[in-house]
Amino acid sequence: MPSTWRTILAVPEPALPAGHNGRISAPSKTTSHHHNHMRLALFQPDIAQNTGTMLRLAACLGISVDLIEPCGFVWSEAKLRRAGLDYLDHVDLRRHTSWAAFQRDRDPTRLVLLTTKGDVALPHFKFRADDTVMVGRESAGVPDKVHEAADARVVIPMRPGLRSLNVALAAAIAVAEALRQTGQWPQLVEQPVEQEVEVAP
Ligand SMILES: C[S@@+](CC[C@H](N)C(=O)[O-])C[C@H]1O[C@@H](n2cnc3c(N)ncnc32)[C@H](O)[C@@H]1O
Numbered sequence: 170m171p172s173t174w175r176t177i178l179a180v181p182e183p184a185l186p187a188g189h190n191g192r193i194s195a196p197s198k199t200t201s202h203h204h205n206h207m208r209l210a211l212f213q214p215d216i217a218q219n220t221g222t223m224l225r226l227a228a229c230l231g232i233s234v235d236l237i238e239p240c241g242f243v244w245s246e247a248k249l250r251r252a253g254l255d256y257l258d259h260v261d262l263r264r265h266t267s268w269a270a271f272q273r274d275r276d277p278t279r280l281v282l283l284t285t286k287g288d289v290a291l292p293h294f295k296f297r298a299d300d301t302v303m304v305g306r307e308s309a310g311v312p313d314k315v316h317e318a319a320d321a322r323v324v325i326p327m328r329p330g331l332r333s334l335n336v337a338l339a340a341a342i343a344v345a346e347a348l349r350q351t352g353q354w355p356q357l358v359e360q361p362v363e364q365e366v367e368v369a370p
Contacts, residue, residue, distance in 0.1 A: 198216030207347055208233045208305040210271070210280070210338055212311050215241030219307060221249045222337040225348070228256040229317045232344060235301065237271045268315065273300065279320040283343050284310060285333050294323045298348040304340050325356055 214220045220240070223234050227234045242248070250257055265271035278299045305311040305321070316322065325334060325342055334342070349355045 188326065193258060206299040207344065207351070207353055208235055208276075208278075208299075208301040209260070209344060210237060210301050210304055212237050212268070212315060213239060213306050214336070216336075217242045217245070217248045219335065219337045221251070223304075223340050224249065224260050224262065225256040226337065226341055226344065227261075228259040229355075230348060231353075232348075233261040234263070235275065236262060237268055238264060238266055239296060241306070249330040266269040272318065274340060279322055280318060281321045281343075281347075282311065282316065282319035283325065283339050284316070284322050285324060285327075286310075286316075287322040289321060289323050291323055291325045291346055294321065294346075296350045298351040298353060300347060302343050302347060304336050307336050 209223060209227055211223060211234065212218060214223075214236070217240075220236075222240075224234060226232070236243075246257070263274075265274060276299070278301055279297060280303055281294075281296070281300045282305075284305060303311070303315075305315075323343065325339055327334065335337070359363050
């Protein structure tokens, strides 16, 4: 048994049996191009930096993204790369030209809207593995028709008197909870590292 180990990120594996410590002995696949079933939908985002942050979140956690346009900024790979660095290459991203196009093309899974006007609090909401978690625009949330189309409207509880969280932080909090509940966090994998050779003095 090698004496030193290094921890790397690997693809999500199916939920582990009770009592398993969450570590598996060797990665079966490489990291970047595998995605679990959870999706994050961005409704007409206004701010490129927030969008880049959410694309990076999705890349790192293995979540696919639906971008519902028009965006409030000119879509520029260069701009997004500045915010999301090279993570853009690792995101499974579907762009939709409108809300109607998204509605037409999306998979028939649940749409879970994150909204400050939600009727169920995040800690009480039961996610499914293939939910699409949607966030609204920084400036205006989502219009009524989107509220009406949502299968669930979830609020992240906050202290009274404060308006809202940054959209990317709201996405991260909810997605983390959704992955936890559905056992879809990428697994930490322990991998043997070549033992260093000691050089004689
Ligand atoms: C800055 S907020 C939008 C605030 C907007 N003025 C409104 O009335 O909806 C941008 C998005 O972040 C998400 N968000 C922010 N805080 C939230 C919270 N406490 N609970 C759920 N979603 C939240 C929602 O998806 C929201 O549409």
